[in-house]
Amino acid sequence: MQKVDVVVVGGGIAGLTAAIYAAKAGKQTVVIEKQNRLGGRAVSNKKKGAYFNLGAHALYQGDAYATFRELGLTLQGKQPSAFAYGIWKGKLSTLPSDMKSLFTTPLLSWKGKMEFASCLMKLSKADTRQFDRISVREWVEGNLRDPMVRHIFYSLLRTASFVVGPDLPAAGPALRQLQNALKGALYLDRGWGELIEELHKKASGLGVRFLTNTKVSSIDIRGGIVRQVLCEDGAQIDTHYVILATAPSIAHKLVPFAEKTALHTWKEQAIEVTAACLDVALKRLSKPKQQFAYGIDQTVFLTNQSRAAHLSDDGAQVISLIKYQGKDTDPDKDLQELEGVLDLMQPGWREELTVKQYLPKITVCHDFMHMKRLENPGPAVPEIQGLYVAGEWASHGEVLADAATASAKRAIQHMLSLEGKERNAYYEHRGII
Ligand SMILES: Cc1cc2nc3c(=O)[nH]c(=O)nc-3n(C[C@H](O)[C@H](O)[C@H](O)COP(=O)(O)OP(=O)(O)OC[C@H]3O[C@@H](n4cnc5c(N)ncnc54)[C@H](O)[C@@H]3O)c2cc1C
Known part of the structure; x- marks a missing residue:
């Protein structure tokens, strides 16, 4: 394996998705994963x-579900019942999840019940992109009046985004995740490890090769162009394209002079x-x-x-x-x-x-779309030809696994779109907020 078209660093959902789409486009691809098994945080x-x-x-x-379906994954599992409790002052009360629970929940007044139902109805049809530049708090306080309806929405949006405070996350992505959740989430049989197994099989079937237990130590860049991937065990792989599907801090560490590239901004602005x-x-x-x-x-x-x-x-x-x-x-x-x-x-x-x-x-x-973000990361590192990033942190408005798959596809799409073109075209797809 002295020379391949594409090296993907990291074998989590983003890395596996990138490898599959690269291989589908006919690129000879290798995934390098430092752990002894694939999957990253989805094991x-x-x-x-x-x-x-x-x-x-x-x-x-969202995007991950659509991507996995497009790839023909079976995704065995079911949607759970949405019947839920709310924990308030140390006690359990039913939360509004259908007509019956809406009318019977002791948490909301009549006015609150009406506001809750009408807001959910409006949200199911809303174009949430219009809320990408305001915080969750601004959205809640600008759209909801009843204090308990506000509390419940804060709780739902926290679950959607995993972010505790409402001042940091941009409202648009969190609301999109809530819209997707309302359409029904899927719990997978035997856990997400099955999903990784299916992605692995799909990638192997397309000819992707895997090096597990192998840690990438640096990317060799000469004349502003990706040349080689160097591993801790001494392996060196020549390549034209590298997709860094790792945390932003690791991506930064692997690239010489990263502080002079956009990788620096992406690492500095990241909020874990x-x-x-x-x-x-x-x-x-x-x-x-x-x-x-x-x-x-x-x-x-x-x-x-x-x-x-x-x-x-x-x-x-x-x-x-x-x-x-x-x-x-x-x-x-x-x-x-x-x-x-x-x-x-x-x-x-x-x-x-x-x-x-x-x-x-x-x-x-490792990061998400928040109010302090200067720009959306990736897909290309604009200063270095052939270098890309992917991962849930490289979100352009998607959340979690959706951002992992969407960023991976963006990287491959961008790579293919530039073949044979001038290198300053790298700036084309950069997601400035
Ligand atoms: C508690 C929890 C709950 C979650 N719930 C949900 C949910 O309900 N829905 C949802 O969509 N998402 C959820 N997620 C998020 C989801 O798990 C992640 O978005 C997704 O797994 C991230 O994939 P990734 O490929 O971007 O990163 P990772 O999975 O972190 O993959 C990065 C890989 O790079 C490897 N690596 C790092 N450095 C090197 C190196 N130098 N050389 C080689 N390899 C290297 C790592 O070992 C790792 O395998 C949850 C996550 C957690 C932790």
Whole structure:
């Protein structure tokens, strides 16, 4: 493997998607992944017969879903019921999820119920691009009057974006994610690891080659043009195109003189979002109705993904809890809070526990469309011919896995569109806000 057309650095969803589209265009492609397995943050771990993702993962009806369908992936799983509880002042109340719960929820006054229903109806048809330059708070306060309707929308938009504070995230992407969620999210059988397996098979079938357990140490660039990829084990691969499907900080580190390129701006402007995730497998549920809850005055979320997906070999129920984190985090306090939510939803759960997984602080996204962003990253690094970025942080208005697939496709599209053209055409697709 001395020379290939395209080297993809990173074998997560973005890297695998980029590799597939490059190979589909006839490019000889190799994916280099530093871990011993593919998938990045979309892997699943099997523990005592239960499949755990790295925290709750749902496939919304956005770019990732459309891309995977286009690629012919089977995506086995189901949409869960939307019947939900809200946690408010330490108590559970039904949230409006259909006509019956809208009329019976004790959380909203009559006026609030009308406002909530009319806002959801308007939102389902709205062109959310018009809200890309205002914050979630500006959107909520400009569009909603009832204080409890505002609280519920803050909670729904937090779940959509994983971002705790409403002043940072741009409203448009968060609202689009909510629109996609309202169309129905998919919980995948055996977790997102199955999705990675399918992407891997698809890529291999198209001739993509994989180097796992191999860490890229730098990209050799001469005369402003990508020449070679260098790996820690001494491997050197000549190539014309490199897609950096890694975190922005890693992309920056791999490129000599990155501080003189747009990679520097993208790294500096990035705001990381993290969460604490507790996943448990329970032999049975003490409260079978209580499977889905949004924190309203707590930044938490609970879902029993087993109500829609096959996630255990022995019938255990796999419940995922998330604590959305701000800047300061405390792993013990977060765990205590999440266990408190389980006590509320499934009292006596400890006696039913077969296995658990606690991730005290995992990166959900390295960056997102926020109010302090100077420009949308990628697809091309404009100063270096043949260099691209992809990943959920290289969002041009998409969120999470949707941004991973969309940015990967943008990179390949841009690469193909420039073949044989002048290099300053690199600036063409740069997403300036
Ligand atoms: C708790 C949690 C919940 C989530 N929930 C959802 C959800 O409900 N819906 C949704 O759409 N998304 C969700 N996501 C987000 C989703 O998991 C990510 O957007 C997606 O997996 C990111 O893929 P990626 O390819 O951009 O990055 P990664 O998966 O991080 O891939 C990057 C890869 O690059 C590799 N790498 C890094 N440096 C090097 C190097 N030097 N050499 C070689 N390889 C290298 C890494 O090992 C890694 O495998 C969630 C994420 C988390 C953590």
